[in-house]
Every structure is written in structure tokens, then in C-alpha cells.
Amino acid sequence: MHMANELLSVPVAAGTLAIAAAGLGFICRKVRQVITADKLALMGILGAFVFAGQMVNFQLPAMPGTSGHMVGAVLLAIVLGPHLAAIVISSVVIVQCLIFQDGGLLALGCNIINMALVPAYAGYFLYRIVTAGSASSLRVHIGAMIACVVAVEAGAILVPVQAALAGVLVVPFSTFLITMIGVHFLVGLVEGLITVAVLGYLQQVRSDLVLHSLPGKVRLSKSAVLATLVVFTIIIGAGVSLLASGLPDGLEWSYAERPDEPDFEPAVSNDDSRIAAVDDFQSRYSVMPDYSVRASKLGQVAEQQAGSSPGWTSFAGVMGSVITMAAIWLTAWILRKRQSPTA
Amino acid sequence: MAKAIEIENFSYAYPDGTVALDKINLSLEHGRKLALIGPNGAGKSTLLLAMAGFVKGTGRVVVDGLEINRKNLKKIRARLCSCLENPDDQLFMPTLFDDIAFGPLNMGLTPEEVKARVGDALQTVGLTEMVDKAPHHLSAGQKRAAAIATVLSMAPKIITLDEPDGSLDPRNRNNLLKLLASLPQTLIIATCNMNFAAALADRAVLVDKGRIIADGDAKEIMSDSKLMTEHGLEVPGTIR
Amino acid sequence: MAKAIEIENFSYAYPDGTVALDKINLSLEHGRKLALIGPNGAGKSTLLLAMAGFVKGTGRVVVDGLEINRKNLKKIRARLCSCLENPDDQLFMPTLFDDIAFGPLNMGLTPEEVKARVGDALQTVGLTEMVDKAPHHLSAGQKRAAAIATVLSMAPKIITLDEPDGSLDPRNRNNLLKLLASLPQTLIIATCNMNFAAALADRAVLVDKGRIIADGDAKEIMSDSKLMTEHGLEVPGTIR
Amino acid sequence: MHHAHIDKFAYQDSPVHRLDSRVKFIVVLVFTAMVVSLPRTSVSILACYAVGPFALLVWAKIPLRFAFKQILLVSPFVLVLALSCPLYDRTPATVAFGPFSWRLTLGWMRCFTILGKFTVTMSALIALVSTTRFNDLLAGLQRLGLPKVLVIQLGFLYRYIFVLIDRAHHILQARQGRKLRSLGFKAELRIAAAMLGSLFVRSIDTAEHINIAMQARAFDGKWRTLSRLQIRAADYIFALAAALFMAGLYLLVKPVLQ
Ligand SMILES: Nc1ncnc2c1ncn2[C@@H]1O[C@H](COP(=O)(O)OP(=O)(O)OP(=O)(O)O)[C@@H](O)[C@H]1O
Numbered sequence A: 001m002h003m004a005n006e007l008l009s010v011p012v013a014a015g016t017l018a019i020a021a022a023g024l025g026f027i028c029r030k031v032r033q034v035i036t037a038d039k040l041a042l043m044g045i046l047g048a049f050v051f052a053g054q055m056v057n058f059q060l061p062a063m064p065g066t067s068g069h070m071v072g073a074v075l076l077a078i079v080l081g082p083h084l085a086a087i088v089i090s091s092v093v094i095v096q097c098l099i100f101q102d103g104g105l106l107a108l109g110c111n112i113i114n115m116a117l118v119p120a121y122a123g124y125f126l127y128r129i130v131t132a133g134s135a136s137s138l139r140v141h142i143g144a145m146i147a148c149v150v151a152v153e154a155g156a157i158l159v160p161v162q163a164a165l166a167g168v169l170v171v172p173f174s175t176f177l178i179t180m181i182g183v184h185f186l187v188g189l190v191e192g193l194i195t196v197a198v199l200g201y202l203q204q205v206r207s208d209l210v211l212h213s214l215p216g217k218v219r220l221s222k223s224a225v226l227a228t229l230v231v232f233t234i235i236i237g238a239g240v241s242l243l244a245s246g247l248p249d250g251l252e253w254s255y256a257e258r259p260d261e262p263d264f265e266p267a268v269s270n271d272d273s274r275i276a277a278v279d280d281f282q283s284r285y286s287v288m289p290d291y292s293v294r295a296s297k298l299g300q301v302a303e304q305q306a307g308s309s310p311g312w313t314s315f316a317g318v319m320g321s322v323i324t325m326a327a328i329w330l331t332a333w334i335l336r337k338r339q340s341p342t343a
Numbered sequence B, C: 001m002a003k004a005i006e007i008e009n010f011s012y013a014y015p016d017g018t019v020a021l022d023k024i025n026l027s028l029e030h031g032r033k034l035a036l037i038g039p040n041g042a043g044k045s046t047l048l049l050a051m052a053g054f055v056k057g058t059g060r061v062v063v064d065g066l067e068i069n070r071k072n073l074k075k076i077r078a079r080l081c082s083c084l085e086n087p088d089d090q091l092f093m094p095t096l097f098d099d100i101a102f103g104p105l106n107m108g109l110t111p112e113e114v115k116a117r118v119g120d121a122l123q124t125v126g127l128t129e130m131v132d133k134a135p136h137h138l139s140a141g142q143k144r145a146a147a148i149a150t151v152l153s154m155a156p157k158i159i160t161l162d163e164p165d166g167s168l169d170p171r172n173r174n175n176l177l178k179l180l181a182s183l184p185q186t187l188i189i190a191t192c193n194m195n196f197a198a199a200l201a202d203r204a205v206l207v208d209k210g211r212i213i214a215d216g217d218a219k220e221i222m223s224d225s226k227l228m229t230e231h232g233l234e235v236p237g238t239i240r
Numbered sequence D: 001m002h003h004a005h006i007d008k009f010a011y012q013d014s015p016v017h018r019l020d021s022r023v024k025f026i027v028v029l030v031f032t033a034m035v036v037s038l039p040r041t042s043v044s045i046l047a048c049y050a051v052g053p054f055a056l057l058v059w060a061k062i063p064l065r066f067a068f069k070q071i072l073l074v075s076p077f078v079l080v081l082a083l084s085c086p087l088y089d090r091t092p093a094t095v096a097f098g099p100f101s102w103r104l105t106l107g108w109m110r111c112f113t114i115l116g117k118f119t120v121t122m123s124a125l126i127a128l129v130s131t132t133r134f135n136d137l138l139a140g141l142q143r144l145g146l147p148k149v150l151v152i153q154l155g156f157l158y159r160y161i162f163v164l165i166d167r168a169h170h171i172l173q174a175r176q177g178r179k180l181r182s183l184g185f186k187a188e189l190r191i192a193a194a195m196l197g198s199l200f201v202r203s204i205d206t207a208e209h210i211n212i213a214m215q216a217r218a219f220d221g222k223w224r225t226l227s228r229l230q231i232r233a234a235d236y237i238f239a240l241a242a243a244l245f246m247a248g249l250y251l252l253v254k255p256v257l258q
């Protein structure tokens, strides 16, 4: 599920972008020695494969009219190893943003973390642990299935966490979290089924691909696998439980104000008099009041506003913008008209 | 009896705005072998897609008496079967058997009937021993034959083929010619190899820039050297 | 002067055991145009790969006086350049400019030289205006020409081409023929289209089942109808 | 999904298309950050911000219908979350707009802000990507510090999206042509897996061919490209104008409209 700009605050966006950039930079540096020339084309094409693969849909049972498709993070992690898969899926996420406008520029950090880094590593680790190097198809299939469900879930859980940290939504954290977990359990299940089925096909026609023998595949040692998995579980578990248990009423702490508690002080108070004056100005003339309008005063403010002037400021703003746009459009139209007969 | 294909005033533009077909009118009786000829980018492949209902433009396309629309599409697909340009696109199942059984299974036949169909189709194209092979282990000529078998097993009345002669050596091409000539079905073949078209078709339709330029007896059209060179083609050696 | 290509007793089997080349002996002077003919699966593509050092078998391959080994490989790549069968495999960069500049850049030329090379190559194949286009915006014939330009820009002495005539209509094929005939380089062309081979080559090598069956003057070999049909080929219409 | 829409307008020519990709990218990034940081319930100010992307789209001759369609296409997730706001925040508020005034809840205003911000930032992103060729954007991003491995990777990805989408289309057509009824989930899954698997195997084969093509052209593992990026006077003017526009909105208009 693509995170959107609008569900983030600038600090959260900047933070996640920094984490994603650092992570990707680290991986790119780490694999630079092992990436042989022949990996470059392979990685790019498998990225394109993810897009093309998403077009192959199939009917889901019991849900007429819906169809599933594969995302492919775990499949790529199994075939390419986690580092290369993380790079490939990250580039897929970047292209989704830059070409298909899925998820915004600011949300890119979140999306890389949720959809590329976490699924690639989590999926790969689980797969490695379950299969333990064995090529028995039962183990491969169970491993892939678990890896898909957990990888998809792990990424999905992060979405409400990030949104809650940003504090843009009013949807209670627990509701959002439970919805995401529920929906993505199904998504992960479908992903798991199709990944297992594709692995079955590959074992039949190109078993070398499944058996870790794609030349130059970057692998991790078993202890690294376990250690990272433990750390990862602790971070996710701790983060989620902290957010869910400590703040039962939906992370209101992150808001500057508590409408249900009129006495609640803003987390950030500013005593600069100019800012206070602007604040005051804003709250008095606010047509579309921000949360900074005290709920207790709201009725009052609204009554004051009714029929008085402040509505006109925003009216002027919107009308001015609309007129400007119309003027721009008209100018462009006239210019084009004038160009086309001569051209 | 209804015509095999009737197209009235059909036009189609790709999403990027390329007009691939422009007011096409065409009608074809059952049992004929039609060659769609034209230079690269003429619109041959698109016309074949339109006949099978894969692209939806303006105008009417009627296949064996059924107009193409959502309701009829399934019935039409059982009567008109298309064989794509690249056999690798057509052969995606792990074994040849699965691939050839795919269509009949979808038609709801019993397992015995399906097996019989697969056997017949393989025999027609001469691949009986290959039944358990994976498609990517077949040679170029065998892949082409297998792709045709996947379509034959559905026993359609009409078969469309897109450049079936591509990347085949002369012997394989002759084998394919013989196979296609022996099929009783109505065949519609898009190709820019004039020798192939001349050897197989009794009727030719010359397409260029999305329009039908000429339509008539294959020999007559293909021996008109002015017409052919004007549209990037050549008079086939066998006619000249 | 050294021969363009000298192959002595070269054999190669694919990892799955298929013997693709079996004791090949071949030598070719500079400036010749050689057609490698043979049926599907004969080993033509594999032989071209061997000439460029992409498959390592037993025996000796010497290119322009340099034996193929790891040390010489870089030098050889600047002298012999191969163009693959599918232009989509050859054109892998996002724009035509980048694609054609790829080889010269790898040879360590200065940016000015690279730009000059790109300009020349594009002019030779007649795609000068397309320089900023993405490959997926080119037509079939243009893609083929562009693939040849990517090789020309490296100014090699020897160019190998794998089925350059595939899926082209007669006009595009003639344009390609003219382009190839006008090139001063040594050309080695694998094809199973006999008309194309006959129009271009002065020497022909007939390959089948990984062996060289005949080697000599192109007209002579290709007009031997017994030999040709025995190996799945045909006498080209232009000779008959 | 069809690839015809991917770079439909990036190859046109207009003053906006000719701007340097780095400048455009940074301007759009800063613009997005500014819009996102606007207060959570301010809708009218968004109209002023919308002038920027609108001007770019019109100036670059990108049809507005295309932009709107594109925005609509990617909106579902945001739409669901935005529409859930009114359910959870029912604090009443009065909205005055010129001669009119309404009673609403803060939840609704949040919902409108989220959707408004979404529209404005998305149109800015669309203005960026439909006026910039992807490879120019990549070259720009590389100059801005994107790791080289990722740049190369993205270049290949972009190039082969078109090839593989075509292939996927053909495979889908082959299935569609022979699929006359549903065979049940198990068979459907098996068939989809076979299609994906064969696409995957062919992708790997293609990668092998590309390797050969690269090495045939003297590729030795070191990636070299000629950058043809160039910052010109027009770019400075554009950057200045964008900075003035954003600063003006921030300093002058925002406090008044609040
Ligand atoms: N997916 C597509 N998107 C946009 N335009 C397309 C697409 N496919 C084909 N076209 C264009 O439509 C026109 C007709 O294409 P079509 O593939 O039908 O030609 P054709 O006659 O089959 O050519 P060829 O001999 O090369 O196969 C061409 O101009 C082509 O560039």
C-alpha cells in the first residue's frame, strides 16, 4: 500500500527519507564489490518484470470480481539474495513514484522502507530459516509462504505507525493498524500462494534458479540472518506495542491540541509576541480554522464570524487564484492559436 | 450460412493516438485462406487482434454470424482462435501437454476428450513424441508447430496466424506451409513474406497505414509489381 | 596482413550437453562479406558467439591476428563487434544517443570524439533526427538500423550480424541490404534467408549440426540445389 | 496498464520541457514539502498554491484532463483515509466563504485539506514527470547524489518496462484467447504462475543477451555515460520565479488567508 505525502508531516517524511537513503546507500556500497557487470542488466530487467508481472492477474476464490496479482519482493529475494532484491524493489518503488505517480515524492522514504527494504530482508531471512538450505519442495513452499505473509505484514504495519507519528490522520491508531493487518493478511496470503506456485514452476523448468545457484548471488551468514531478524522483531514489536498500548485514544499526543480537553496545552508553545499576534490574528479571522482554534471557543468564534468579513479574505484568495489560472490558460490558448496557422 | 468474418467500417487507435486501423471493411467466406499482406507497421497484427476481439474500436466486427461484444466473446473465442507472432508467448505452461490441453479444458471437455484432442493436435503437427517436453526445449520450428497445435486442439472454425513464418528456415517453412495447406479451417495469415503468402493463400488483402489498399485474388494482387513496390512489398519469386 | 578470422578445430558444447559446434575450421580475409547459412539449430548463432569470445570451447579462434584469451579480449572487442538477433537486446539504454555512445565511451574516447562517432553512425544508418528518441519509439526497421549503428560507432574492422533480416518487410530489407553492402568492414552474417544471403555475400559457409558442410563462393554453394535441400535450405529465387 | 501512457508527454517540446531536470526536481520537492507542511485544516490557501503546478502544466501543453485522470487513478488509498476523517473528528466548525457560510466538522475540513493537498502535490509531480524525460531525470538525480548502482538499475528498468509489458500483454492475450470459462482457483493460480514463471525465465534470458551485447561493446564493468545536462539562464529564471512564488505565498498570502 503506497504511503502518500499528505498522510505525513515534513519531519517524518524527512526522517524516513534519511533512513531509506542511508539504508540504500549502505546496501549499494556493500554490494559494489560483488555486483559484477552481468548483474546490472539482470537487476534492471527483473525490476521491469515486477511491473509486467503485476499485469498477470487471476480470479480470487469467494470474492467474485476481484483478482490478485504478484508483487514479487520475496520471489526476487529468493532468486537474487536480499541486497540485490532490496535495490531492485527500491527502484521499482521509485519508478512507481516517478512514472506512475503512485505515492508522492515526500513519501518515497516511507515507501522504500515499507515496500522494499523491510519485505526483501524480512522475507529472505524467514525463507532462509525455514528452508535451512534444503531444496525439498515442501520446505521451499512453506518457507516462501511464511516469508510472503510476514514480509507483507511487516511493511503494512509500518504505514499506520508512520502516519501516527505524523499525526495528520484522526483515525485512531488501533483501528488503522487492525485494518491494515487484516487487509494485508489477505494480500500476503495471495502473494504467498502465487510465489509458491511460481517457485513450483521454476523448479520444474529452471530448478537452478531456485537452488541459490544464480551466479554471484549475495548471501548472508546464518548468524547475521538470526541477529537481524531478532533486532527487526524487537523494533517492530516494541514500536507497535508502545504506540498501541500507551496511547489508547489514537495518538492524540502528537496533535498540538486536544479538542476534548480544552485545558490541554499545545505541545509547542511559543512566546514570541509577533508569532502570538499572528496566532491571534489567525484564530480570530480563521475561516477554515486549524486545530489551533480552541474547541471551547469554537462556537463563539463561529458566531462572530457569521455574516462578518473574514470569509471574504479566503474568497478573494480562491477567486484570485481561479482568475490567475484562467488568465494563464487563456494566454497559452491565444499563443497556441497564433502559432498554429503560421506553423 | 453466415460469413466467417465480416468487418464494417472498423477503426482503432492505440492509447497513444496512433491510428492503427482506419475504416476497415472486409468480408470472408468459410473455408478460404486469406493472406493479410503489408509493410511493417501497416496494421496487420492489429487487424488480427480486432478479429479476435482483443482491441475494441468503432465499427462492427462479426465472426461466424456473432457480433463481437462482451456477451458473445466467449462463444467467438471457441470459433476463432488466434496464434500469436511469438510462440514463446503462446507456450507458457510447463509441458507441451499442459499447453495444448489448456484450451480444451477451458471449453469444459471431459478428461478423455481432452486427451484425445491433445493427441490429435500433436499428430497433425507431428510432435507426438514431444508431449512431455518443456516448451523451451523445443527448436524454433517445433515451437511454431506447437503453438499451432495449442490452437488446433480447440477445433475452431477459423484460425488467425500472425507471421507464422518468422525465423524459420526454408525446410521448416515448407513443412509449415504443408501443414497449413492441409488444414480444413478458414485461415487468416498476416505476413510480410510474399513467397509464403503466395504459396498458401487464395485471397489477399493488402493493408498499408491502417487502410485496405487492395482486396482480391492472391495471384492477381501479388503480381501487380507497381502496387506491391509502392507499398514496400515485392512480387514473390514464385509468381514472377 | 593477418586474417580477419581464423578458427582451428573449434568445438563447443552447451552446459546441458548439446554439441553446438564440432571441429570448426574457418579462415576469412579482411574486407569479405561472409554468409553463414544453415537450418534452424545448425549452430550459426553459437559460431558467431565463439568468434567474439563469448563461448569458450576447445580449439583456437584468432581475430585479426589476436588469439582469443582473457588478455586479448579487450583489444578484440574493439576490432570485432557483434550485433545480436533481437534489436531489443542490443538497444538497452534509455535513448538512442546513450546507446550508440556506449561502445565508444567504453573504448575511452573523449566526449568530443564520442559525439562525432555517434553523429557519423547515425548518419550512416539514416537516423540522425532520432538521436534523442527512446528505443521503444522506433519502428521495426529503425530498431534494426539503430542496432547496427550501435556497432558502427565503435568503428570495428569486423562486424558479425545474427539474422539481421528477421521480421523486416521487403522494403526495409532492401534498405538494410544497401546499408550493409555499402559498409567497408568485413561482415559475417548468419541467416537462413537465402535471398538475403545471396544478395549480400561473396562467400558462403554452410553449417549444419555444428559442422561446416560447405565453404566457398556464395553463388556456387547456393545454386547447388541438392546440397541446399539436403540441409533444409533452398536455392534463392535470384539465382535460380 | 498500458505503456502508452508512461511517457506520453515527456517527449514534447516546450519551455518547461527544456528546463534542467535538477532544477525542476528540486523546485517540485520543495513545493511538495511546503504544501504538506501547511496547517491541517486550511483549504483556501491550497487554491493559491495550485496556481504553480497549473501554470507549469498549461505552459508545457500537458492536457489538464490527463493530469486529472492520473490523479484520480492513484487516489483510492488516500481517498479512503481522507473520508474516514469525518467519522472520527466531529468537532463542529463554521466555514465562511465569501457571502456563504456552512456548519461542518473539523473532520470534514481535514478530509478536504488532505484531498486538496493530494491534488496539488500530485499535479506538481505530474508536471515534473510529464515534462522531463526519464533519463534526464535520472542523470539529474545522479548529479544530486543518487547512488550509481541505483541509477544504472533504474535506466535498465525503464528501458525494459516497455519490452516486458508488451510480452505480458501477449501472454495475457494467449490466455484470454483460449480461456472460455473459469477453471476454479487452483487451476487459475497454476496458470497464472506458469505465465509469470515463463515471463521470469524469459526475462533472465534477455538479461543474458544484454550482457553479451554490453560486453561486445567493450563494457568492462565501469559504467560510463555522457552527461548532456546543462544549466542555462532559463533555469535560473525559473528557479528564481519558483522561489518568489513560494516565498510570496508563504510570507504574504498565508497569514492573511489563515
Ligand atoms: N502497443 C502499441 N501502442 C501504440 N502503437 C502501436 C502499438 N502496437 C502497434 N502500434 C502501432 O500501430 C501501427 C500498426 O501496428 P501493427 O503491429 O498492427 O503493424 P503490423 O502490420 O503488424 O507490422 P509488423 O509487420 O511490423 O508486425 C504501427 O504504426 C505501430 O507502430
Ligand SMILES: Nc1ncnc2c1ncn2[C@@H]1O[C@H](COP(=O)(O)OP(=O)(O)OP(=O)(O)O)[C@@H](O)[C@H]1O
Pocket (backbone or CB within 6 Å): B139, B140, C014, C015, C016, C018, C019, C020, C038, C039, C040, C041, C042, C043, C044, C045, C046, C047, C192
Ligand atoms: N543456451 C543453450 N543451451 C543449450 N543448448 C542450446 C542453447 N542455445 C542453443 N542451443 C542448442 O545449440 C544448437 C545450436 O544453436 P544455435 O542457436 O547456434 O543455432 P542457429 O543456427 O543459430 O539456429 P537458428 O536459425 O534457429 O537461430 C541447437 O541445437 C540449440 O538447440
Ligand SMILES: [Mg+2]
Pocket (backbone or CB within 6 Å): B044, B045, B046, B085, B162
Ligand atoms: Mg505484426
Ligand SMILES: [Mg+2]
Pocket (backbone or CB within 6 Å): C044, C045, C046, C162
Ligand atoms: Mg540463431
